[in-house]
Amino acid sequence: MAALTLHPDRLFPADATTRDIARALYAEVADLPIISPHGHTDPAWFATDAPWDNATELLLAPDHYVFRMLYSQGVDLDALRVPRRDGTPATDPREAWRLFAGNYHLFRGTPSRMWLDHVFAEVFGFDTLLDAANADDYYDRINASLATPAFRPRALFERFDIDFLATTEGADDPLDHHAAIRRSGWRGRVVTTYRPDSVIDPDHEEFRPALARFAELTGEDVESWTGYLAAHRKRRADFRAAGATATDHGFATAQTANLSPAACEALFGRVMAGRADAADAELFRAQMLTEMAKMSVEDGMTMQIHPGACRNHNARLFDSHGRDKGADIPMRTDYVHALKPLLDVVGNEPHLTIILFTLDESTYARELAPLAGHYPCLRLGPSWWFHDSPEAMRRFREMTTETAGFYNSVGFNDDTRAFLSIPARHDVARRIDCSFLARLVAEHRLLDWEAAELAHELTNGLVRKAYGLDAAAPARKAA
Amino acid sequence: MAALTLHPDRLFPADATTRDIARALYAEVADLPIISPHGHTDPAWFATDAPWDNATELLLAPDHYVFRMLYSQGVDLDALRVPRRDGTPATDPREAWRLFAGNYHLFRGTPSRMWLDHVFAEVFGFDTLLDAANADDYYDRINASLATPAFRPRALFERFDIDFLATTEGADDPLDHHAAIRRSGWRGRVVTTYRPDSVIDPDHEEFRPALARFAELTGEDVESWTGYLAAHRKRRADFRAAGATATDHGFATAQTANLSPAACEALFGRVMAGRADAADAELFRAQMLTEMAKMSVEDGMTMQIHPGACRNHNARLFDSHGRDKGADIPMRTDYVHALKPLLDVVGNEPHLTIILFTLDESTYARELAPLAGHYPCLRLGPSWWFHDSPEAMRRFREMTTETAGFYNSVGFNDDTRAFLSIPARHDVARRIDCSFLARLVAEHRLLDWEAAELAHELTNGLVRKAYGLDAAAPARKAA
Amino acid sequence: MAALTLHPDRLFPADATTRDIARALYAEVADLPIISPHGHTDPAWFATDAPWDNATELLLAPDHYVFRMLYSQGVDLDALRVPRRDGTPATDPREAWRLFAGNYHLFRGTPSRMWLDHVFAEVFGFDTLLDAANADDYYDRINASLATPAFRPRALFERFDIDFLATTEGADDPLDHHAAIRRSGWRGRVVTTYRPDSVIDPDHEEFRPALARFAELTGEDVESWTGYLAAHRKRRADFRAAGATATDHGFATAQTANLSPAACEALFGRVMAGRADAADAELFRAQMLTEMAKMSVEDGMTMQIHPGACRNHNARLFDSHGRDKGADIPMRTDYVHALKPLLDVVGNEPHLTIILFTLDESTYARELAPLAGHYPCLRLGPSWWFHDSPEAMRRFREMTTETAGFYNSVGFNDDTRAFLSIPARHDVARRIDCSFLARLVAEHRLLDWEAAELAHELTNGLVRKAYGLDAAAPARKAA
Numbered sequence A, B, C: 001m002a003a004l005t006l007h008p009d010r011l012f013p014a015d016a017t018t019r020d021i022a023r024a025l026y027a028e029v030a031d032l033p034i035i036s037p038h039g040h041t042d043p044a045w046f047a048t049d050a051p052w053d054n055a056t057e058l059l060l061a062p063d064h065y066v067f068r069m070l071y072s073q074g075v076d077l078d079a080l081r082v083p084r085r086d087g088t089p090a091t092d093p094r095e096a097w098r099l100f101a102g103n104y105h106l107f108r109g110t111p112s113r114m115w116l117d118h119v120f121a122e123v124f125g126f127d128t129l130l131d132a133a134n135a136d137d138y139y140d141r142i143n144a145s146l147a148t149p150a151f152r153p154r155a156l157f158e159r160f161d162i163d164f165l166a167t168t169e170g171a172d173d174p175l176d177h178h179a180a181i182r183r184s185g186w187r188g189r190v191v192t193t194y195r196p197d198s199v200i201d202p203d204h205e206e207f208r209p210a211l212a213r214f215a216e217l218t219g220e221d222v223e224s225w226t227g228y229l230a231a232h233r234k235r236r237a238d239f240r241a242a243g244a245t246a247t248d249h250g251f252a253t254a255q256t257a258n259l260s261p262a263a264c265e266a267l268f269g270r271v272m273a274g275r276a277d278a279a280d281a282e283l284f285r286a287q288m289l290t291e292m293a294k295m296s297v298e299d300g301m302t303m304q305i306h307p308g309a310c311r312n313h314n315a316r317l318f319d320s321h322g323r324d325k326g327a328d329i330p331m332r333t334d335y336v337h338a339l340k341p342l343l344d345v346v347g348n349e350p351h352l353t354i355i356l357f358t359l360d361e362s363t364y365a366r367e368l369a370p371l372a373g374h375y376p377c378l379r380l381g382p383s384w385w386f387h388d389s390p391e392a393m394r395r396f397r398e399m400t401t402e403t404a405g406f407y408n409s410v411g412f413n414d415d416t417r418a419f420l421s422i423p424a425r426h427d428v429a430r431r432i433d434c435s436f437l438a439r440l441v442a443e444h445r446l447l448d449w450e451a452a453e454l455a456h457e458l459t460n461g462l463v464r465k466a467y468g469l470d471a472a473a474p475a476r477k478a479a
Helices: A016-029 A043-048 A055-060 A064-072 A093-102 A111-123 A135-146 A153-159 A176-184 A207-218 A225-241 A261-272 A278-299 A315-321 A340-346 A362-372 A390-404 A419-442 A448-466 B016-029 B043-048 B055-060 B064-072 B093-102 B111-123 B135-146 B153-159 B176-184 B207-218 B225-241 B261-272 B278-299 B315-321 B340-346 B362-372 B390-404 B419-442 B448-466 C016-029 C043-048 C055-060 C064-072 C093-102 C111-123 C135-146 C153-159 C176-184 C207-218 C225-241 C261-272 C278-299 C315-321 C340-346 C362-372 C390-404 C419-442 C448-466
Strands: A034-036 A162-166 A246-249 A302-305 A354-356 A378-380 B034-036 B162-166 B246-249 B302-305 B354-356 B378-380 C034-036 C162-166 C246-249 C302-305 C354-356 C378-380
Touching: A016 A419, A016 A448, A034 A419, A034 A448, A043 A153, A043 A176, A055 A064, A055 A093, A055 A135, A064 A093, A064 A111, A093 A135, A111 A419, A153 A162, A153 A419, A207 A225, A225 A261, A225 A278, A246 A278, A261 A278, A278 A302, A278 A340, A354 A362, A362 A378, A362 A390, A390 A419, A390 B390, A390 C390, A419 A448, B016 B419, B016 B448, B034 B419, B034 B448, B043 B153, B043 B176, B055 B064, B055 B093, B055 B135, B064 B093, B064 B111, B093 B135, B111 B419, B153 B162, B153 B419, B207 B225, B225 B261, B225 B278, B246 B278, B261 B278, B278 B302, B278 B340, B354 B362, B362 B378, B362 B390, B390 B419, B390 C390, B419 B448, C016 C419, C016 C448, C034 C419, C034 C448, C043 C153, C043 C176, C055 C064, C055 C093, C055 C135, C064 C093, C064 C111, C093 C135, C111 C419, C153 C162, C153 C419, C207 C225, C225 C261, C225 C278, C246 C278, C261 C278, C278 C302, C278 C340, C354 C362, C362 C378, C362 C390, C390 C419, C419 C448
Parallel strands: A034 A162, A246 A302, A302 A354, A354 A378, B034 B162, B246 B302, B302 B354, B354 B378, C034 C162, C246 C302, C302 C354, C354 C378
Antiparallel strands: none
């Protein structure tokens, strides 16, 4: 059996001079609390604090990073207990775990491997590398741990030293779990994020039912343009009351629009009447990004835009297993022309914060850094989704810093459903940022004390500011 | 005169720790046999085993990597004895060699320089760097060597320890040289690859004559859709009988289609009648990629798709010298939308292998790694053509591994007409892969024994599997 | 207060072996004279040799690299004394300087920081880092220096050891300052560059008035196609007489055209009649690039093409402050198809030099290096504008050298209005080139004496040749 150890110098550059600097910078920030302003954990975990069931259903079956890699090498999703649309689990969870363990070598060189090793070693205390031979031991020990109080969601939240955790809910969500968290008196700061995609995108399969719930929750006539906008304003206020400091928007493109009120009304009429063609649907999403930006100017919520995924690319798998099964594929994305209509309206607002994400790295140096290095409202989201990995994080810094500087970036987002991996992911980001800073120091492009200040900024300072987490933050100021 | 030596540590990272690891990994794989599953050597060489003529006609005049660089700096192709369309060589081969030698400095920093130095030092035993002063000595000594039995094609094949070499032939090729190789009793494994571009692409200048030969070789009515498909099936069987394990498809785009049988028949009718416009021609190529994929599901042949070159960009040069003269220029390529119709049909087939190549590196992290990291049938071809170079190979690993892993890649392809450079090219690939693995080890992202396993996989294991080279391989299994 | 020192090893790789090699290579070229063949300094400085006013108006208010970063973080342009369209400066220059100094940390990790530190330390002799506390001391000492003879434009030109400096003037410019420089007897070689964009681009706001001046200066009937071309020929001759060796063309795209004379005439007619739509305007720019290339074949002037910027992206800022205020954003650029019409006409001319620039790094390896590595007339401009930074310069060499070689590149362009930063910018380029060469030597991909030769070529040799600066240069040869 191979040993499992997390080397204290992991991810630092091999060069001894640079590594020493990286190690010193990392020591400054390794123990800072975790700020997680953008993610997809389930608020029910923190509302109920119920124990998780077993290793497979916690770590394997819901993690599309993990099962997509196994699927790509011919492993059937049913055999990994990935739920079908109809909910039937097709195999025993222990068998699924064995299959995963026997194929663990497939993750060599991937961030999933690093995160999983971190979870196994740090959270569960394993000291041998997962493989076919120890699969059952892993499975049994993880399950035994999960049954103890120390491994319940709130206990882990505290053990992980999470200072702030944002989940993501739709505009049609009653926010019951968040209300329950606040009612419970538990002091963990778990808040929601306003993600209205399903009530904005006419092509979303849930568009009509989500609109119906949206109407019910707000009491507004959402079939009129003014009622529809008023409903958004009400729900944004509900979300802010539930602690939200940000909104989140994930359409296929970054297209925005700036139509006249009359044109908006006519377009909205076609959408509601079911007469919107593909161009109308795109134009409506585009106009609504601008409307959301204008509302952010009003209410101070930070706006996140993350375009660029071709969702549900695998038609057969979408039929059998539904959304979010590892078949969302990034595509080429334009920002320069797409964002101009929105920026013509709000681009020069100094108190607005819009965070841009991308899945198209060719836009880092070409479009995103020049935009963020000019417009007061724009900030660069971190290397994200397929790119929340050591090499990609390094490319992000190398391709954005010289034009946009560090101060137009916003720290790390783990963007994950995999709660147990949150410390691992933040640790990777801190190590990579410190390694980048260390190289700048070693090459005499930055002074050591400046790098130390920046390490703090990249870990906690910039994220707190960008998401308005402090008393005097934008989210409150505009009220 | 400057010394010519191949430094044993060439291409390894300068950092001492990483270099030591790279050196150890390379020692594991340096002497493994060469598997060359995709290339353009001439099967006549191995069929006839005739000696080559002279240095210019072996190493300079046919190598578009070499003469395009000289041309870009104002050297006339005629003066390099690059043949014109009409076949007339315009200069003495010794004069051409002198011109090449006098401009050898132009190759500094390019892979051609490394490959040529390797050939000069290892194959011919030179110990001074090529320049104007030793041009004649080089020319005479190379020619003298070529006249000896040890420098005949089969002898070099054996000296190079080539375990498998695939050439590429059109669907209208009688495969006579391959038959001759097998009849000869020589044990070298030289096989063909099915490349039917000229009978599929209505815009190919050889389309009609190639179709006529295709009909003659198969006895099928290739003017009917069913006869045309049957002819492909027959020829694929012929190629498999001649040892082929793979097909190869190189159109300008990666566009695929999934038309109904009736629409296929109508489209084919327009193509045959000469009434296909540009959109029809593109649609026909697109549909045929899907047809080829379906036949690969039937017969187990690995399918290679390599789009992205704007062929014959230099109109005047195409008129005077024809194809393949260094004037094919890569262009932006889409895979996400282009491949979807094909993937809707065969994407989830676990026994199909489709290898994707690109000339557009911006697709590595954005499109190709996410696609290959999900679809069971997809694998990533190596860094290729303009990108079969140290920096580009490094970028390939850095931009694909984190999302697709190592196991969705397929080892190295030399893709060359320059037979003598094959060992040099594989050596470069092994050194770069070992250097990348060494960095992961040095940064504690991979264990040393895992890196050693992967070095073997990247050199021999993955290529054997992807191209079905072993007994239980896909190419046989489906029969 | 923090010390300000320029470390002698700055920008060299941290690895000791590679750094030693880089240091030795840099020592070879550190003191070579500066050749600046492409920039935007004001010829009036050298014509009048008048002293500059103050630190703010020399170093801050005109430098869009600097004030755009401050603007992106919410600092008002008026408060930085950036002039409005109507010319009114909105604040006291000392107050503007204090605001800049108090925000100097925003430049950490950017090239602006390195250039400014270089100017402060080397040109003005400061030894503490700029910050809020020493803002007044900086301001006063800089102003005191500027009032002395040693800081006048010509004195600094000589102190900087500038061998050649090209400015850029429009086709409607009388070139009076250049005439005055020559009349003055001063020996500094300051020449102009022919940039006819405003008389070629029908969408340019100055198109009609510039045409009127163009007509007046040439005495040609610029409303007829033949008169218009004749006017260009006359002005090109005027510019050559004023020392110009090059032309410069910066449209949004790289589109070129190759129309028949009749089609040219008809198109020109529509443009002159004000009946050109967007497609006509694009086609006219495209045709004129080809016309300019043909004139370069005639008169030997080097042609520079630098597409890819979406100009004046921020509409509100354009209204208030006008052009060149940091709101030009790069966009995706095609070269392969766009340049083909021009290359069909002049691509194979061995005595023509066309230098291509890009703001879209994804084209380096995919399009530009393959084009320059084939066509005799093409050369690669250096990493430019947003990309004249250490990381971007390194990417330029890594992504172009293997396909295009070093000899199809043309040395460094500072492209700046910030005269005092010219030595800093050339120093950065030399250090990065030497670092790249050092890595090739350390990895045994290049011999040490070859790297030394190349360091000289990249610093002075290639630029002199590409811009025809020497006696036997193209600019004279064709006359």
